[in-house]
Amino acid sequence: MAGADDVHDVVIVGAGIAGSALATVLARAGLNVLLLEKSEAFSDHVRGEALLQWGVKEAQDLGLHDALIAAGAHYLGRNVGYDELQTAEMAESTPLDMARFLPGVRGILAIGHPQHCQALLGQAEAAGATVRRGVDVLTLEAGAAPNVSYEAQGARFTARARLVAGADGRASAVCEALGIPLNVGAPRTLLSGMLIAGAEGWDPDTWTLGTEEDFCFAVFPQGEGRARIYGWWPVGQRKRFAGKGGLDAFLAAFQLGCCPRSAAIAAARPAGPMITFLNNETVAESPFTEGGVLIGDAAGWTDPLSGCGLSSAYRDARIVSEILLASDDWSPAAFAPYAAERGERLRRLRFITEIEATLTCDFEERGRARRRQFFDRLPSEPALAAHLIANLAGPESQPAEVYTPAHRAYVLGEA
Numbered sequence: 046m047a048g049a050d051d052v053h054d055v056v057i058v059g060a061g062i063a064g065s066a067l068a069t070v071l072a073r074a075g076l077n078v079l080l081l082e083k084s085e086a087f088s089d090h091v092r093g094e095a096l097l098q099w100g101v102k103e104a105q106d107l108g109l110h111d112a113l114i115a116a117g118a119h120y121l122g123r124n125v126g127y128d129e130l131q132t133a134e135m136a137e138s139t140p141l142d143m144a145r146f147l148p149g150v151r152g153i154l155a156i157g158h159p160q161h162c163q164a165l166l167g168q169a170e171a172a173g174a175t176v177r178r179g180v181d182v183l184t185l186e187a188g189a190a191p192n193v194s195y196e197a198q199g200a201r202f203t204a205r206a207r208l209v210a211g212a213d214g215r216a217s218a219v220c221e222a223l224g225i226p227l228n229v230g231a232p233r234t235l236l237s238g239m240l241i242a243g244a245e246g247w248d249p250d251t252w253t254l255g256t257e258e259d260f261c262f263a264v265f266p267q268g269e270g271r272a273r274i275y276g277w278w279p280v281g282q283r284k285r286f287a288g289k290g291g292l293d294a295f296l297a298a299f300q301l302g303c304c305p306r307s308a309a310i311a312a313a314r315p316a317g318p319m320i321t322f323l324n325n326e327t328v329a330e331s332p333f334t335e336g337g338v339l340i341g342d343a344a345g346w347t348d349p350l351s352g353c354g355l356s357s358a359y360r361d362a363r364i365v366s367e368i369l370l371a372s373d374d375w376s377p378a379a380f381a382p383y384a385a386e387r388g389e390r391l392r393r394l395r396f397i398t399e400i401e402a403t404l405t406c407d408f409e410e411r412g413r414a415r416r417r418q419f420f421d422r423l424p425s426e427p428a429l430a431a432h433l434i435a436n437l438a439g440p441e442s443q444p445a446e447v448y449t450p451a452h453r454a455y456v457l458g459e460a
């Protein structure tokens with residue numbers, strides 16, 4: 046039997062980015078929020094550590110930006126486009142200023158995912174949300190009487206609420222419990238990521254993403270010699286960085302001819318696990334049901350090649366909080382605008398990510414040829430960069446024509 050303390054306005058399952066952000070905003074507005082988190086302490090599962098400009102703006106608008114800075118977040122002010130198709134000197138002579146994309150946003154914000162989650166969870170607690178950690182969710186129901194039963198510290202609890210929010214990330218148990226279908230795409234590439242330390246030779250203000258041979262690489266420095274590194278490579282090469290020696294081979298892949306400075310990355314040491322993903326995309330077309338809503342990765346994710354998952358998680362938290370705070374109508378109909386905005390947002394993000402993947406992750410000669418024509422035309426045809434701007438400034442920053450087959454063909458030189 047649930048006691049009086051176990052009745053809440055909202056129970057949120059998962060205190061990562063989306064869950065803790067939503068809990069904070071709702072608790073600050075006076076709602077009774079219970080936030081349930083599986084882990085006792087956040088650890089590195091190789092999730093996003095680069096918050097793009099439109100996500101920084103969301104964090105600012107939600108009143109969460111300063112907490113990230115206090116937790117050690119580090120601005121990346123410039124991008125250098127190292128790539129096998131140009132010399133390092135050429136790439137370094139045309140750095141891209143990250144402050145030019147959104148007014149009031151200095152650049153990309155780099156912060157460790159565990160520190161990011163902890164900072165937001167601290168905000169939720171400070172705002173008055175009840176936080177339970179080390180939780181094992183046993184049953185979860187939405188409908189007319191939403192409830193969650195869970196175990197924590199050896200005791201069993203049942204919490205009732207007007208709404209259950211699933212913010213439990215990839216492989217969401219809440220998504221499954223609510224019976225919300227998730228469309229799952231085929232893997233486009235393999236993807237590995239790792240945190241490294243001892244990379245003092247890499248400029249702490251500069252991030253990069255480029256391609257050399259059959260490896261698409263990215264470096265997001267975090268200051269003090271630390272950096273998150275990612276690599277994308279063909280699905281057919283499953284054993285490339287697997288098993289004993291895989292980690293060393295992954296680091297060695299950063300010995301890039303097109304980027305002599307990457308020797309500092311290749312010589313760095315692991316500062317967390319290296320995790321490899323079969324890199325696909327998913328989406329829940331209708332991320333809500335009566336008494337339940339999904340936010341963040343639980344409602345589907347995009348390829349980290351575009352690095353928009355954190356920004357999307359903040360956007361979800363903002364839109365869902367606006368709906369919940371606007372009126373007492375928390376019926377499924379009230380969430381229709383969320384589903385519509387999210388559906389179009391993810392469609393746009395998937396669209397621009399596919400363009401970028403076709404440029405950077407088609408490792409055949411035809412991919413190189415596409416990228417070469419793109420680089421050759423870019424200085425005189427700035428419209429070619431629309432998908433990149435959409436990525437940094439937000440999918441709504443670009444007109445609808447950008448998300449059409451005609452624009453894709455134009456960018457890829459197939460028009």
Ligand SMILES: Cc1cc2nc3c(=O)[nH]c(=O)nc-3n(C[C@H](O)[C@H](O)[C@H](O)COP(=O)(O)OP(=O)(O)OC[C@H]3O[C@@H](n4cnc5c(N)ncnc54)[C@H](O)[C@@H]3O)c2cc1C
Nearest residue numbers: 059061062063083092093213214341342349352353354355
């Ligand atoms: C390799 C990789 C690289 C990425 N790079 C970027 C990037 O550079 N930029 C970017 O913006 N995005 C990136 N992303 C995406 C980004 O990490 C996610 O989109 C983002 O973390 C989603 O936030 P979330 O709150 O939905 O989920 P998460 O951040 O994963 O949080 C989910 C939380 O739920 C908890 N949980 C899980 N199950 C339960 C349960 N049953 N009960 C209670 N709690 C539970 C987990 O412990 C966790 O704390 C990347 C993703 C990957 C995989």
